[in-house]
Amino acid sequence: MSTILVQVVVSGLLLGAVYALFSSGLTLIWGMMNVVNFAHGDFVMLGMYTAVMIWTALGGGPWASVPAAAMLIATLGIASYFLLVRHIMRGPMLAQILGTFGLALFLRYGALWTFGANFKTLPDDLVGHSFILAGIRFEGARVLAGVVGLAVTLALHLLLTRTAIGSRMLAVSEDATAAQLMGIRPQRMQALAWGMAGAATGIAGALIATFFYTSPTVGETLAIVAFVTVSFGGFGSVLGALVAGLVIGVVESLSAYLIGPVYKDVIVYVLFVLVLWFRPQGLMGKA
Amino acid sequence: MTRQRLLQIVLVVLVLAYPLIVAGSPVWARLGALVLLAAIGASAWNIVGGYAGQVSVGHSVFFGIGAYSAVVTYTYLGLPPIAGAPIGMALSVLVAAVIGVPTLKLSGHYFSMATIAVAELVRVLSSTSEFLGGAQGLGGPPVPRGVLDLSFISATPYYYIFLAVLAGLLWLTHAIERGRMGFYLRAIKDSERAARSLGVSAGRYKLYAYMLSAAFTALAGSLYLTMFGFVDPESGFGILISVKMVVMAALGGAGQLFGPLVGALILVPLEELSNSYLGGQGAGLTFVVYGAIIVIIARFLPSGLLSLLDRRRPTASRASKTVDGHAD
Numbered sequence: 001m002s003t004i005l006v007q008v009v010v011s012g013l014l015l016g017a018v019y020a021l022f023s024s025g026l027t028l029i030w031g032m033m034n035v036v037n038f039a040h041g042d043f044v045m046l047g048m049y050t051a052v053m054i055w056t057a058l059g060g061g062p063w064a065s066v067p068a069a070a071m072l073i074a075t076l077g078i079a080s081y082f083l084l085v086r087h088i089m090r091g092p093m094l095a096q097i098l099g100t101f102g103l104a105l106f107l108r109y110g111a112l113w114t115f116g117a118n119f120k121t122l123p124d125d126l127v128g129h130s131f132i133l134a135g136i137r138f139e140g141a142r143v144l145a146g147v148v149g150l151a152v153t154l155a156l157h158l159l160l161t162r163t164a165i166g167s168r169m170l171a172v173s174e175d176a177t178a179a180q181l182m183g184i185r186p187q188r189m190q191a192l193a194w195g196m197a198g199a200a201t202g203i204a205g206a207l208i209a210t211f212f213y214t215s216p217t218v219g220e221t222l223a224i225v226a227f228v229t230v231s232f233g234g235f236g237s238v239l240g241a242l243v244a245g246l247v248i249g250v251v252e253s254l255s256a257y258l259i260g261p262v263y264k265d266v267i268v269y270v271l272f273v274l275v276l277w278f279r280p281q282g283l284m285g286k287a
Numbered sequence: 288m289t290r291q292r293l294l295q296i297v298l299v300v301l302v303l304a305y306p307l308i309v310a311g312s313p314v315w316a317r318l319g320a321l322v323l324l325a326a327i328g329a330s331a332w333n334i335v336g337g338y339a340g341q342v343s344v345g346h347s348v349f350f351g352i353g354a355y356s357a358v359v360t361y362t363y364l365g366l367p368p369i370a371g372a373p374i375g376m377a378l379s380v381l382v383a384a385v386i387g388v389p390t391l392k393l394s395g396h397y398f399s400m401a402t403i404a405v406a407e408l409v410r411v412l413s414s415t416s417e418f419l420g421g422a423q424g425l426g427g428p429p430v431p432r433g434v435l436d437l438s439f440i441s442a443t444p445y446y447y448i449f450l451a452v453l454a455g456l457l458w459l460t461h462a463i464e465r466g467r468m469g470f471y472l473r474a475i476k477d478s479e480r481a482a483r484s485l486g487v488s489a490g491r492y493k494l495y496a497y498m499l500s501a502a503f504t505a506l507a508g509s510l511y512l513t514m515f516g517f518v519d520p521e522s523g524f525g526i527l528i529s530v531k532m533v534v535m536a537a538l539g540g541a542g543q544l545f546g547p548l549v550g551a552l553i554l555v556p557l558e559e560l561s562n563s564y565l566g567g568q569g570a571g572l573t574f575v576v577y578g579a580i581i582v583i584i585a586r587f588l589p590s591g592l593l594s595l596l597d598r599r600r601p602t603a604s605r606a607s608k609t610v611d612g613h614a615d
Contacts, residue, residue: 036396088585093395095589097342098537101530102581105574113571216571220526224407227400262415269408276401277389 003135008257009250010136014146016249020242021149022204022222023229024156025077025197031236032173032193035089035096039080039104041223042111043198047073047205048214049111052120061126062144062210069202077198081191104219112216119213127210145207150242152203156196157238169193173236221265228272302450306443317442322555323449324510328528329535329547330456331503336533337541338460338469339496340476341391344529345402348386348409349379349501351523353508355413358425358518367435368427372509376502383501384494391493394479403526410524424519427512437513445514452510453548456503461544463499472496476542504532527574534581540591549592554580 026040037043050072051065058064080103088099128140160166169189171179176186212218229248233240248268256264301308309315328350335341356375357368364370390401414422431438439445463469471492474482483489512518522528531554532547539549554577561573588594 036400084582084586088589091585091589093340094336094342094537094541095585097344097396097399098534098581099585101344101533102578102583102585104578105530106578106582109571109574109578113575224404227404231397231400262411265411266408269404269411272404273389273401273408276393276397276404 004257007136008253010138011142012250012253013246014142014249015253016246017146017149017153017242018204018207018245019149019225019229019249020153020245021207022201023226023233023241023245024153024238025199025201025204026226027230027233027236027238027241028156028160028193028197028200030230032169033085033089033190035085036100037080037085037197038097038100038223039107040201040226041219041221042104042107043073043076043201043219044205044208044222044226045111045214045216045219046076046107047202048209048212048218049115049120049205050202051206051209052115052122052214055122055126062206065206065209066148066203069206070199071202073202073205074195074198077194077201078191081194085194086187086190104223108216108219115216117216119215121213122210139211141210145210148207149204152200153238153242153245156200157242159196160238165192224265224272225268228268228275231272231275306446313442316446318556318559320442320445320449320514321559322551323446323453324507324514325531325535325555326548326551327449327453327456327510328504328507329532329539329551330453330460331500331507332532333500333536333541333543333547334460334463334503335493335496335500337536337543337546338464338476339472339493340542341493341497342395342399342533343402343497343500344399344526344533345386345404345406346500346504346532347524347526347528348382348406349504350508350511350528350532351409351413351518351520352379352382353505353510354512354518354523355419355425355508356505357509357512358427359419361427362425367433367437368513369435369437369509371512372506375505375509379501379505380498383498387494387497391490391497403529406524406526406529410520410526413524414520420519422520424517424522427516429516438516445510449510452506457544457548464544468492468495473542534577537591538580538584540593543591543593546591546593553592 022040022044025043026037029035029037047069050069051062054060054065054068084099084103088095091099124141126141127144130137130139132138160169168179168184169192171182171184172186172189179189180186208222225248229241229244232247233242233244248271251271252264252268255267259267305319306316309319328346332343332346336343336346353372353375356378357371360366360371360374361368386402386405390398390405393401413419419425428436428438437444437448463472471482471487471489474485474487475489475493479489508518508523515522535550535554536547537550538546538553539551540546557576558573561576584591
C-alpha cells in the first residue's frame, strides 16, 4: 500500500472513532427504549457550538470545552427526556417521529437565529501542530479527537456491560415492568441513559469542532452518519457502533480520495439503504 | 343535519369567492394560493403517511421530480412547464416503485430513516448534475409566451388552478377512504401482521398508496414551478419540503380527509407572516416556531387538531386509536 493510501485510512479511522462516539449515544437510547432521536445530529451541533463559544468568549481549548459540552448536552438530554420523550414514547409512531423531529428543527433554527448562518472554525493550532510519524502526517486535533473518541466509547461500553448500573439499564430495556418489580426505577434509568447519551454526544461535538467547520445545519449530515453507524452496528450495541463507526470513517475517507469529495456522502447513504434493506437488524445485530 | 348542510354550502361559497372577497389585496390572494398548494402536497403525503401509516420523510424526492420535470420540459424542449407535469407524475410513480419495493418492507422508524437517506441522496446527486443546472438550479420562462405557460402576475388564476387540483385529490382520497383500499390501508396501519393474517396483501397496497401519493406530490412540485418559475436542489429536494408535508398533515390530523388542509391553513399564514414581519433574519425564527409547534402537537395532540372535534362524540375510531401505538 502506498503511503498516501495509509494516510487516507488512518485519517478515516481517527474520524471514525468520533463517529463511533456520537453514534453510541444514539444507539444507547434506541436500544434501551426503541425511540429514535431525530434531533441527535443537532445535539452534536450544540456540542460544537459550545466549543466555539468557549473559545471565542473565554479563550478556552478542548480541555475546557469537552467537559462543558458533556455537561451541557447531558442536561439537554435529560430535559428532553422528562419534558418530551417520556410522554411520546407510548404514543402513536407519527407522534414519536414528529416529537424529536420538532426538537431538531427547534434546536437547528434556534442556533441559526442565535449564532447566524456563517461557518465558524477554531484556530488550526488550538490542539497543537501536526507531526509526521513513519511518513504519515498527523493533525493534533484529529489525533486528540480520535483517541478521546475511542476511549470514551470503550468506557461507555464497559459501563454498560460490566457495572451494576449497566445491568440495571439493561434490565429496564428488556422489561421495564419486571425491572420495576426488582426495585429499579425505569424512569430514572431512562433519564440516566439520555444523560449519558447526551454527554457522549457533547464530547464528540466539542472534539469535532476542533477540526471541522461549525454551522447550524451541520447536524443534518451528522445525524445521517449516526443512523448509518447505528444500523451497521446493530441497534443498542455500543461495541457495534464502535466497529461500524471506524468502518464508515474509512469508507468515507477512501471514497472521498478515490471517487471525489462530493461522493463520500453518496456512498454512505447508498450503504445505509443497502444495510436497511438486507439486514434491518444491523450487520452485527442479533436477528 | 340541515345546519351542517348549510354550513357546508357557506364554506364552499366562501372558498370559491375568496379571491373576490380579498380582491383589493394581492398579498391575501397569494396567501390563499400558497395555502392550497401546500394542502395539495400534504394531502398527497396523507395517502401513504396518514391512511397507510407509513411515515415517509422523503417525499421531497417526488416534489423535486415534479418541479424539475416541469422546468426541464421548458429548458430543453421549449414547451410550457406544465407539460412536464404528466412526465413528472409518471416518473415519480416509477421512482416510487423503485424506492418503495425495498423500503416499504421496513417498519416504523426504519422506513422513515430510509426515506430521509434516499431523499438526501437525490438532493446531493441533483446538485452535482449539469443537466439539472447543478447547485444553481433552473428557471422557467422569464416572460410568458402564452396562456399555457401559466405565468400570471395576479395570484387569482393560481388560486383556482390549485383549488381544482386539490378538490380532485380530496375527491379521490375520499373515494379511496370509503372503498376497499381504504379499509385495507387502515387495517395495515393498525396492525400489519393482523391485516396480513386476514388475507390483505399488505405489501402491495402499501406500494399502491405510495405510488399514488408520489404522483400527486409530483403534481404539487410542477404546480410550484409554474407559480415560482424556479427550482434548485434545496427548494426541490430539500428535507424541509418533506418535513412541511408531514407536519401540516399531522397538525390537522393525519389519516383524515381535511387534516392536511387544516394544517396548511394554520402553518402557511404563520410562515408567511413571520417571514414578512421579521424579514431576512426571521427565516430562522419561523422554523424555531415551527419546531416548537411540532413538539407541542406530538406531546399534547398526537392525533391532530381535528381529533378535538371527535372528542365530543365518542365513536369506534377512538378504540382504534389506542391500539395503533406500536406498529411493529
